[in-house]
Amino acid sequence: MKGPAPRREDLKVFISSRDSKCDECREDLGPKAWVTLAGDKGALCLSCADLDHLVFLPSGDAALTRRARKHSTLSAVVLKWSKARKRYERQGLLVEEAALQQAEIDCLVDQDARAQRRVREAERRAELDLAYVKQFAERVLQLYPKCPATTATSIAEHACAKYSGRVGRSAAAKALDGQAVRLAVVAHIRHVETPYDKLLMNGWGRTEARHEVEDAVQAVLEEWQQDRGT
Ligand SMILES: [Zn+2]
Numbered sequence: 401m402k403g404p405a406p407r408r409e410d411l412k413v414f415i416s417s418r419d420s421k422c423d424e425c426r427e428d429l430g431p432k433a434w435v436t437l438a439g440d441k442g443a444l445c446l447s448c449a450d451l452d453h454l455v456f457l458p459s460g461d462a463a464l465t466r467r468a469r470k471h472s473t474l475s476a477v478v479l480k481w482s483k484a485r486k487r488y489e490r491q492g493l494l495v496e497e498a499a500l501q502q503a504e505i506d507c508l509v510d511q512d513a514r515a516q517r518r519v520r521e522a523e524r525r526a527e528l529d530l531a532y533v534k535q536f537a538e539r540v541l542q543l544y545p546k547c548p549a550t551t552a553t554s555i556a557e558h559a560c561a562k563y564s565g566r567v568g569r570s571a572a573a574k575a576l577d578g579q580a581v582r583l584a585v586v587a588h589i590r591h592v593e594t595p596y597d598k599l600l601m602n603g604w605g606r607t608e609a610r611h612e613v614e615d616a617v618q619a620v621l622e623e624w625q626q627d628r629g630t
Contacts, residue, residue: 411476411601412436413451413494416443417483424448434478450606451476453558453591454494455524461516465493467506472499474597496597524561533560539581544624547585559584589620 416433423442429435435443436451446452456478457468469475472495479488495503504517536556540547547555559580590596594613600606 413476413478415480417481422448451494455497455500456492457495457500458492459490464503464507467503468495468500469493471502472496474601528557528560533557536560539576540585543581544585546626547624555584555588586617589617593620
């Protein structure tokens, strides 16, 4: 594959201050949505922008932030408009969960990081509807028998976190249909099994980056679709 183009600038995510709607999936995102701006396409939700697998690290711990950013293939700065100061202010960073964990390990000299991590993990887990996660994971395995069980669970947790944060969606039922499950699985494969995130980070557009990794994604899907016996 071609070498990625040189990195342009930080990806930016904006916390909206009014009701917004995603210009791609048309979903109502509510009053404090996290969106990216995509040129003439307008505002995209993090899911459509392929950034919703990242976790939020609030500003405040400079060393942790620097390390998390360094370890993360894909990261984005989160900005919010300050009415008082009339400018965008940095709220933190979106990074890969694995990168954040690695950064936390790097920072463990600082006992505080360990405590903060426990709090964050507890918060994340508390938001998940466990029955739904289980149901979704079972559905993944039904459709993709060779998908590793731990991967199915992680895909399900992600899907659940995503739908729980949304408004106006006949969420759970809709998310369990075959097409929705397929999209969740494809997104996972793209981020984890291909250089897709690296391409995004290097300034590739989503369309060209998706095209570049399409064959690789398809190969994994076909592999996972086979029956366990074969
Ligand atoms: Zn969207």
